Amino acid sequence: MSVVYDKSKEISLDDESFRSELLNIASKIDDVIPLGRGDPDFHTPIHIVEAAKKALDENKHHYTPPTGLPELRNAISKNFKNKYNLNYNENEIIVTAGVQESISLAMLSLLNEDDEVLITSPRFTTYDLTVRMCKAKPVPIPTYEENNFALMPHIIENQINKKTKIIVLVSPNNPTGAVTPPENIKKIAEIAIKYDLIVIADEIYADLIYENHEHLSIGSLENMKERTLTLNGFSKTYAMTGWRIGYIAGPKDIVSKMTEVRHALSINSCTFSQYGALAALEGPQDAVLKMKDEYDLRRKFCMKALDDIGFTYGDPGGAFYIYTNVSNSGLSASLFCKNLLEKTGVLLFPGTLFGDTEDKYIRLSYLQPIDKIEESMKRIKSFVKL
Numbered sequence: 001m002s003v004v005y006d007k008s009k010e011i012s013l014d015d016e017s018f019r020s021e022l023l024n025i026a027s028k029i030d031d032v033i034p035l036g037r038g039d040p041d042f043h044t045p046i047h048i049v050e051a052a053k054k055a056l057d058e059n060k061h062h063y064t065p066p067t068g069l070p071e072l073r074n075a076i077s078k079n080f081k082n083k084y085n086l087n088y089n090e091n092e093i094i095v096t097a098g099v100q101e102s103i104s105l106a107m108l109s110l111l112n113e114d115d116e117v118l119i120t121s122p123r124f125t126t127y128d129l130t131v132r133m134c135k136a137k138p139v140p141i142p143t144y145e146e147n148n149f150a151l152m153p154h155i156i157e158n159q160i161n162k163k164t165k166i167i168v169l170v171s172p173n174n175p176t177g178a179v180t181p182p183e184n185i186k187k188i189a190e191i192a193i194k195y196d197l198i199v200i201a202d203e204i205y206a207d208l209i210y211e212n213h214e215h216l217s218i219g220s221l222e223n224m225k226e227r228t229l230t231l232n233g234f235s236k237t238y239a240m241t242g243w244r245i246g247y248i249a250g251p252k253d254i255v256s257k258m259t260e261v262r263h264a265l266s267i268n269s270c271t272f273s274q275y276g277a278l279a280a281l282e283g284p285q286d287a288v289l290k291m292k293d294e295y296d297l298r299r300k301f302c303m304k305a306l307d308d309i310g311f312t313y314g315d316p317g318g319a320f321y322i323y324t325n326v327s328n329s330g331l332s333a334s335l336f337c338k339n340l341l342e343k344t345g346v347l348l349f350p351g352t353l354f355g356d357t358e359d360k361y362i363r364l365s366y367l368q369p370i371d372k373i374e375e376s377m378k379r380i381k382s383f384v385k386l
């Protein structure tokens with residue numbers, strides 16, 4: 001695996017060891033409030049669990065086609081149509097073991113050595129690792145607090161050269177929670193067409209959009225479907241992180257290529273998880289709306305508390321993260337996280353774990369019940385006042 005950690009890396013092993021250091025400190029504290037992870041604190045809605053149990057009881061214990069159960073692909077296809085007016089047929093969809101696997105499948109199927117991949121940044125660093133596995137080069141597209149961490153088309157265009165092959169567009173983004181507005185998405189689509197680039201649209205948080213923010217699925221724009229891979233899944237929307245299930249929709253030839261890779265890697269997604277996913281799409285959506293309302297409540301509570309403390313942040317229009325500028329504390333974000341954890345038991349991660357070169361932001365994920373969130377905000381406030 002020496003390729004993964006070559007010397008051109010932007011995410012260093014030191015960053016990973018800092019994550020471990022924080023987790024190690026946290027493991028020795030009794031009443032830690034973890035606001036670091038991206039895993040919903042809710043359980044998977046019960047009807048989804050029942051559907052998976054039923055599949056097991058009915059002896060659905062065997063391989064499925066590598067692209068996934070036809071009925072699940074059909075439900076995914078309908079979902080694209082209903083939500084984004086996007087027409088994907090079953091041959092243009094592959095069910096995966098989560099968006100994590102989707103990222104690897106896409107990169108392994110598309111990249112050649114020395115290709116360049118533009119990635120929304122700060123970022124979900126799996127993108128860096130998978131691009132490097134292919135001996136290609138990840139190129140961060142920085143986003144800034146002054147733009148609420150939205151992707152800015154001119155910044156993308158400035159990074160394009162002859163080697164650029166893919167733009168990875170993550171909206172809402174992890175770790176910033178930023179929703180790139182539709183007018184920017186339209187301009188990014190124009191750029192992709194102008195330079196003949198493929199777009200990987202990671203829409204894993206697209207069902208978690210708040211207030212007046214709007215999600216535009218780039219593949220739904222004119223002349224974009226043929227150059228877009230849309231990645232989505234069940235982990236975040238349905239609190240199904242442990243089920244390992246997601247999907248990619250894209251042009252048939254790329255899907256065929258990815259199907260070969262997927263067969264070599266894992267043959268198919270877990271069969272009973274696929275039945276659970278089918279129930280998630282076809283069943284009632286009220287549990288999703290309830291979780292979303294609860295996230296929104298926590299989000300607003302945190303924003304108000306951060307305002308009171310005097311910390312700024314980019315407008316968190318989606319996902320369940322607030323990317324918070326802790327410069328006012330007088331500490332670097334890394335030191336802020338370490339000292340805060342040691343003194344108060346609140347666990348947060350610095351933006352440097354997400355490829356941020358400026359050590360002044362932390363990612364706050366509001367994935368704890370509201371009473372814990374209230375308590376964590378009190379602790380942060382008292383820490384800042386020390």
Ligand SMILES: Cc1ncc(COP(=O)(O)O)c(C=O)c1O
Binds near residue numbers: 124204235241245
């Ligand atoms: C932007 C982004 N993409 C992909 C993933 C992986 O999700 P999954 O659980 O579907 O593999 C995550 C998980 O945090 C994420 O934040």
